[in-house]
Amino acid sequence: MTIRRFALAALASTLIAGPALAEQTLLNVSYDPTRELYVEFNQAFTKYWKEQGNEPVTIQQSHGGSGKQARAVIDGLRADVVTLALAGDIDELHSLGKLIPEDWQSRLPDSSTPYTSTIVFLVRKGNPKNIKDWDDLVREDVSVITPNPKTSGGARWNFLAAWAYAEQQYGSEEKAKEFVEKLYKNVPVLDTGARGSTITFVNNKIGDVLLAWENEAFLALKEEGGDNLEIVAPSLSILAEPPVTVVDKNVERKGTRKLAEAYLNYLYSPEGQRIAAKNFYRPRDKSVAAEFSEQFPDLKLVTIDEHFGGWKVAQPKFFGDGGVFDQIYQAH
Amino acid sequence: MSSATLTAAAVANAARRGNPLGRRLLIAGAWLVFLLFLVLPLLVVLSQALKLGFGTFFAAIFEPDAIAALKLTLIAVGISVPLNLVFGVAAAWCVSKYEFPGKSVLITLIDLPFSVSPVIAGLIYVLMFGSQGWFGPWLSDHDIQIVFAVPGIVLATLFVTFPFVARELIPLMQEQGTQEEEAARLLGANGWQMFWHVTLPNIKWGLIYGVVLCTARAMGEFGAVSVVSGHIRGLTNTLPLHVEILYNEYNHVAAFSVASLLLVMALVILLLKQWSENRLSRLRHSDAEE
Numbered sequence: 001m002t003i004r005r006f007a008l009a010a011l012a013s014t015l016i017a018g019p020a021l022a023e024q025t026l027l028n029v030s031y032d033p034t035r036e037l038y039v040e041f042n043q044a045f046t047k048y049w050k051e052q053g054n055e056p057v058t059i060q061q062s063h064g065g066s067g068k069q070a071r072a073v074i075d076g077l078r079a080d081v082v083t084l085a086l087a088g089d090i091d092e093l094h095s096l097g098k099l100i101p102e103d104w105q106s107r108l109p110d111s112s113t114p115y116t117s118t119i120v121f122l123v124r125k126g127n128p129k130n131i132k133d134w135d136d137l138v139r140e141d142v143s144v145i146t147p148n149p150k151t152s153g154g155a156r157w158n159f160l161a162a163w164a165y166a167e168q169q170y171g172s173e174e175k176a177k178e179f180v181e182k183l184y185k186n187v188p189v190l191d192t193g194a195r196g197s198t199i200t201f202v203n204n205k206i207g208d209v210l211l212a213w214e215n216e217a218f219l220a221l222k223e224e225g226g227d228n229l230e231i232v233a234p235s236l237s238i239l240a241e242p243p244v245t246v247v248d249k250n251v252e253r254k255g256t257r258k259l260a261e262a263y264l265n266y267l268y269s270p271e272g273q274r275i276a277a278k279n280f281y282r283p284r285d286k287s288v289a290a291e292f293s294e295q296f297p298d299l300k301l302v303t304i305d306e307h308f309g310g311w312k313v314a315q316p317k318f319f320g321d322g323g324v325f326d327q328i329y330q331a332h
Numbered sequence: 333m334s335s336a337t338l339t340a341a342a343v344a345n346a347a348r349r350g351n352p353l354g355r356r357l358l359i360a361g362a363w364l365v366f367l368l369f370l371v372l373p374l375l376v377v378l379s380q381a382l383k384l385g386f387g388t389f390f391a392a393i394f395e396p397d398a399i400a401a402l403k404l405t406l407i408a409v410g411i412s413v414p415l416n417l418v419f420g421v422a423a424a425w426c427v428s429k430y431e432f433p434g435k436s437v438l439i440t441l442i443d444l445p446f447s448v449s450p451v452i453a454g455l456i457y458v459l460m461f462g463s464q465g466w467f468g469p470w471l472s473d474h475d476i477q478i479v480f481a482v483p484g485i486v487l488a489t490l491f492v493t494f495p496f497v498a499r500e501l502i503p504l505m506q507e508q509g510t511q512e513e514e515a516a517r518l519l520g521a522n523g524w525q526m527f528w529h530v531t532l533p534n535i536k537w538g539l540i541y542g543v544v545l546c547t548a549r550a551m552g553e554f555g556a557v558s559v560v561s562g563h564i565r566g567l568t569n570t571l572p573l574h575v576e577i578l579y580n581e582y583n584h585v586a587a588f589s590v591a592s593l594l595l596v597m598a599l600v601i602l603l604l605k606q607w608s609e610n611r612l613s614r615l616r617h618s619d620a621e622e
Contacts, residue, residue, distance in 0.1 A: 027564060035581055062563045063577075075462035076472070077480040077562040097463065195580045223582040253475070 025058045026259055029079035031066035031153050031242065032193040033216040037279040038083070044275060045266050049259070057259060065193030066153030073099065073247065080251050080260040083244040085153020085194075087111070087304075088311035088319075090245055099249040112243040114267035115281035118301055119154075119161040119240060121232040122201065122210040122217045129208045133234050134165040137209060138182040145207035146187055147197045149318075149325050153242070154194035156319060158211040161238040163318075164302045168236060181328040202229065213240065214296070218280035231297075239301040377595060380588035392578075392586035393593055400566040401574035402593070407482065408557075408570060409550045412490040416546050420497025421539070425531070427498075428505035429513070439502070445494045453491045454559025457484055480562030485570065488556040493546045500542030501535055508534055537612040544608060548601045552594065 030038060042059040049057050062069065062077070066085035073079045074097035084090055093099045105112045123131050129142055137144050147155040159180065166179035188206065191197040194216055201210040202220050209232075212220070217231050244264050251257040266272045273283040277292040308314040318324045381389055392398060427439055445453065459465050461478035471478060478484050512534065516526040532539075554572040561568045569577065571594050578587035 032580075060564050060567055062565070064563055072480065072562055075458050075464055075479065076468065076477065077564075078477065199580060 023056055023058055024256065024259065025060055026080045026256060026263060027060045027062065027078060028081050028083060028263070029062045029069050029073055029077060030083040031069060031085040032063055032195040033154065033198075033213050033219065034083060034242075035061070035063050035195075036219060037215075037276060037281065040279065041267070041272060041275045044271060045263055048266060048271070049262065052262075054259075059263075063195075065147065065151040065196075067151045068192060073097065078250050078254070079247050080254065080256050081244060081246050081264055083242065085240075085242045086156060086311060087241070087243050088156070088315035089153055090243060091311060091315070093245075093247065097249075099247050100245055101248065104245045105243060107246075108244065108264060109268060110284050111241065112245055113241040113284070114244060114264075114272065115242070115276040115283055117214045117240045117242070117281055118237045118299055119157050119211060119234075120214045120217050120237065120297075120299075121234060122212050122220060122229055123208065123232055125228050125230055127230060127232065131209050131232055134162055134169075134179075134183075134236075137162070137186065137211075138179060140186075142186055142209060143188055143207045144183060144186045144209055144211065145189065145197050145201045146211040147194055148190035148192055151192040152194055152197075154213050154216070154240075155190075155197075155211075157213070157238055157240040159318065159325065160304065160308060160314065161211075161234075161236075164238055164307050165234065165236045177324060177328065180324075184329060214282075215280035218295075233297045233299055236300045236302065238307075239303045241304065374595065377588050377591050380584060381592040383588075384585050388585055389589045389592075392583075392589035395586070397566045397569070398571075398574060398586075398590055398593075401569045401571045401590070404482065404485065404569065405551055405571045408486050408489040408553075409547055411486045412493055412550050413543060413547050415490060416493055416497050417539070417543055419494070420501060420542060420546075421535075423498040424501035424505050424535075427502055429510050442495050442498050445492050450492055450553065450555030451559055454488050454556040456491075457487050457560050479560045480564075480568060482568070484560035485557050485568065488560045489550050489553055492553050492556050493550045496546035496549065497539065497542035500538050500545070504535055504538040505531075537608050537615055540608040541605065541612055544601055544605045548598060548605070551597055551601070 028038060028042075038059075038061055042061070046057055046059060062072075062079075064072075066089045069077075070082070070084060070089040070092050073082060073093060082090060082093065087105055090100070090104065094102050094104065108114075121131060121137075123129070129136070129139075131137070131142065136142060146158045149155040149159050162180050162183055163176050166176040167173065170176065170179065189197075189200055191200055194213060197210060198212065198216055198220055200206050202224060210217070210220075214231075221229055221231065244267065246257065246260045246264060248257075251260045267276070268284070270285060270288060273285040273288040274291070277283045277288055277295070280295070282296055283289050283292065304310060304314060316323060381392075423438075423442060427435060458479050461467055461471060461484065463469075463472060478487070512530050513526055516530045521529065552572060553570075554576075557570055558573060558576075561570070561573055563569060563573065563577070565577070571590060575587050575591045575594070578584075578590060
């Protein structure tokens, strides 16, 4: 009896002590490939914040497919800031959750996107299937790995990059639709997030080519030592813009607005930009970009705003219920 | 019937008649399957965990996020198992000692968590307690957080482990009938005395067996907990979720180290299970001899 009572008391004290111990905390809900970036950035920011004469802060991280993460925040995950894969997912925080104002994207410079990336191909060493450009992905002997556009932000950039290429190459939306339909017939597994797909391709050795964020492809090369993989840059790709925002409703509840805003602003500082570049994200800052110019291949890039009319148009058209992706994916 | 099943049946027949070759084949087959599908994967986990030596192995296990995950797992187990124990005994008592309308429906409902996919088990709680859920606005007004926090994880664990204790006790208590309890009441025991001195000793080993199974499942649950966790490192990650995160971060050695910690916990549970099972079957044998 006494043992049981002791155990209960111990349990209760752990439960109560948990939150009481915590200093000021900030929860950054992010998408899949940014894990390594934010480990490094959070360390730098924690140090900077303390040097500014503030109380020490603990940054908490959560990662997953971008759409899934947005859903979790809407369902009540108390993120102070979200750093997701695309503006369309953050728009949902406004339209479904009323957590942020509609004009959130104009609150920070560069459409609230402190770093960018693009979509490249990751293939096996020596490129055994001779994959050079998008046209090779619809060949019958090629197996393509990409995550599910319904849950993954990277997957949506993949989809739109393929679409933009096909539209420019073959001249019409109809042809583009046929092209991506053929491409997705070559996809044996749709993981929920970009990292899941990378693991499928790199560790489980499934597929001939991985459609990946440039940063994710570089990271895979770095982690695997570059002995088994190489990057192929297609003739045309998309400028992937993963934006960031403070989640107003949550920071007001927790009283963390000042901290959350400082955190995001630090992403734009030379130090933050350098950390992004070191983790293979393309920095916005011109002078930092110049420092790292050799790292990134020069690619012809279309943008979501110019080519597709922004996420507000592209999201429902391509990825909404009954949208283009549903039509082509159900067909097979 | 296919030829494979025919031969299998023939081999089984031969074994029953005492054909030594057939018996040996059967036993060898069982061992082969066992080694290939159980022992080998376990060895792979251990060898991957120790690939870089004991230093990195222990570093991965004593890393703060891993400790936090272990703590959370133990909290989830520590709350859900006792609650399931109370519920299981109450439900089994109710079902086996009384007759009432809707009894078979109740028995079926107890099994529901076995048949529902864990993902759905998790989503149920998001739909109920999430910001967009039924109770969302009220909970939010009162600053109470259930999903994406510890309470949600405990609830999800509770749901998936719901049937274990009850399922184990119902057949046992039905088999034992109500005679001994009736005798106790006739001799003047009150309800509590009857339960404590008559019922509990009779079901003790079955109860322990159920609790052990329940604990094993609570520790290892992935799907339901994954849905309600929010995956905040060091805060809402249980051990199985932590293993997944480490694996996805190319940190294979750490992933397998934490996995082997789970494995060791599972083996301890398995030993406990074997022990209680032996006691249970001995009990049944002695009953039969009387």
